[in-house]
């Protein structure tokens with residue numbers, strides 16, 4: 020399989036601060052790669068180097084086999100870049116914004132009109148064509164950013180923290196869009212500082228901290244290897260003892276298709292492990308209400324980056 | 338009614354009670370303004386250039402025609418100093434409150450015992466003091482006319498009082514708009530509009546009546562203007578006339594000062610009300626603004642998305658971004674109106690007030706074109722300095738840099754866009770110059786020369802702004818830098834006072850030194866070209882030709898180099 024992105028020994032030093040140290044990374048064509056790391060880890064720097072916006076201090080980076088430094092003009096048509104800020108002109112309408120960037124990508128005349136209509140349809144912004152860019156919600160702004168990225172039909176999409184600040188509904192819509200792009204054969208690099216935010220959209224992930232790649236590989240493997248699990252803590256109110264309320268919940272969800280395992284957590288609590296591919300956990304609350312139980316507490320404890328780091332670094336030490 | 342009087346009275350009482358607190362604001366604000374290195378640099382430059390010019394003229398002071406030269410210098414100073422102050426005062430005041438609001442410190446100040454009126458008054462005083470220092474720095478230059486003689490001392494004093502009236506009016510308008518509007522550039526344009534339009538509209542209407550043949554007597558025009566804020570303009574003419582004829586009317590001037598003081602008080606009360614309403618909901622103005630086009634409340638309703646018409650996206654955006662916005666349209670309506678009215682006033686002066694000496698009319702005409710050039714420079718600098726810096730702030734610069742566009746394309750497209758968006762000012766200048774030609778105070782080659790040299794100067798200014806924008810840390814930083822450039826160049830524009838003295842210099846070398854100072858070139862070039870067509874023997878043909886070639890060539894080459902260096906700087910921002 021061919022590599023969409025290939026990075027070797029990449030180093031970046033901003034006056035004094037080392038953002039990247041000797042980073043190696045390969046992403047295969049057609050993959051959706053989740054690039055995870057805390058703030059300041061070097062995600063944006065890596066993405067900007069790939070987008071030809073930042074010159075690396077050392078090492079090599081290629082997009083579809085083309086060096087991003089020496090042949091940046093050839094790389095530009097291949098990539099769609101979405102920064103971690105929206106980059107929106109407040110005096111433009113949605114249609115004008117896309118016209119402007121289509122012109123910047125030297126798409127002219129009839130093809131431009133057609134292409135804009137296509138990306139508007141893909142991102143479901145067709146009705147917003149004459150709306151001011153300023154008034155868009157965060158989710159719609161994000162989709163407009165994606166529409167802009169897609170104007171010149173690039174092979175590789177570099178999305179910097181696209182899911183940050185999206186509400187659950189917008190995140191699900193965004194995930195649908197990403198899945199559709201994968202079906203179209205695009206390669207995606209999606210960064211985030213929270214795994215749960217983008218976990219469901221990606222098939223491979225990489226974990227970066229302090230400019231170093233700690234782990235890279237398929238997400239399922241990572242979850243297994245790291246013991247990653249989504250656990251939900253539930254407590255319901257029931258007259259009498261704690262055990263009885265716990266049992267009521269255990270009975271309710273035992274054998275549920277989306278539940279992988281469950282066990283009492285003590286003090287009337289139940290811990291429920293959800294299957295990794297299940298995004299929507301609202302069914303838990305629904306079922307409890309339907310069973311006429313009084314929900315006291317429901318908390319999702321997702322595997323945080325910090326947990327993963329702990330696992331990864333422990334693995335190293337051991 | 339009674340309650341509204343009570344409401345207006347309350348701030349006064351609180352002002353008295355809290356004057357100690359507001360003194361702290363004056364002191365902090367004044368010191369902050371004055372201690373900026375830009376501020377010190379400009380004052381020093383003005384003083385240094387004044388000294389240089391005084392030295393040049395002292396060397397040149399020939400025996401003959403001393404009265405004539407003295408009066409000519411005085412007339413030029415009496416035209417230029419108030420105009421400059423009119424230009425600078427709103428600019429100094431416009432950021433005063435907006436920037437506090439942007440920085441989030443306004444609510445901190447308002448939460449303190451300082452009342453809104455005390456706050457705006459303190460802002461007014463500190464900015465007025467800052468302008469005062471500039472007036473003082475320019476005084477020695479104007480005082481040269483006293484060295485030559487032919488000018489009564491009280492005419493000189495009148496010009497100072499008049500200038501201070503303009504300063505107070507301009508600062509008050511700036512403060513008022515700063516209190517009511519959301520951004521510095523909006524506040525600046527609105528302040529110019531208010532400071533210049535308020536006085537000018539009544540004049541225009543009366544002058545139009547006069548021109549239409551209703552035969553309004555000059556006294557009626559002047560008397561009716563006395564009750565408007567237009568008085569500084571009337572006083573101005575009065576003083577200019579008085580300087581020539583020796584007769585003048587000091588009572589009129591005091592009346593004028595009183596009217597201006599009243600206007601300042603009203604502006605400050607309105608500003609205080611606007612600031613006070615900040616926390617308590619929507620003011621009247623905000624409600625009115627909703628109905629104006631291009632405002633925050635704008636819905637997509639009437640507008641359809643448009644394509645890119647001007648071929649290149651950056652160029653298209655540069656032109657439309659600044660041409661179609663509401664404040665900008667106002668920004669061109671004002672100079673157009675101002676130029677037309679100035680032409681009308683010159684016309685009226687020629688007809689009714691006996692202001693018929695071609696030489697003085699020419700000074701006025703060239704000064705008018707000079708003001709338009711200065712406005713153009715201001716606009717181009719504002720547009721270019723904002724351009725890249727704000728793209729960077731917004732995060733959209735990266736979006737441009739990942740497209741196949743070259744950095745030269747982005748740099749030059751931005752520059753061209755700003756120039757095209759400013760070109761209406763050149764059209765206004767041509768219109769204005771045409772009227773002056775019709776009156777007989779100017780020539781066609783003079784106007785063409787002005788267009789050519791101004792275009793070169795605007796390109797140069799735009800390239801400077803662009804470079805500042807690319808290398809600046811933030812849009813505010815870029816704006817400060819470029820306004821620094823502009824106000825710095827004012828130091829050299831002060832030399833315009835001496836345009837008459839320069840043309841009469843015998844020493845060719847000194848003359849060349851005086852002319853070669855960049856901002857003087859457009860005015861001098863215009864003057865030079867005009868004198869060719871007027872068959873004047875003021876200077877030989879090759880010298881005029883060289884002046885224009887020097888100006889155009891120098892600016893054009895510098896602009897090209899700067900634009901290329903800007904593109905390189907843009908490229909370098911990848912490191």
Ligand SMILES: Nc1ncnc2c1ncn2[C@@H]1O[C@H](COP(=O)(O)OP(=O)(O)O)[C@@H](O)[C@H]1O
Pocket residue numbers: 033034036037038056057058059060061062063064065
């Ligand atoms: N333009 C810059 N100048 C100096 N330091 C920078 C610059 N950009 C990023 N850095 C530093 O590089 C490191 C990595 O930043 P970044 O790539 O933005 O991290 P992330 O996107 O993972 O949050 C941080 O320590 C940051 O402070």
Ligand SMILES: [Mg+2]
Pocket residue numbers: 059062063064103179180
């Ligand atoms: Mg980042």
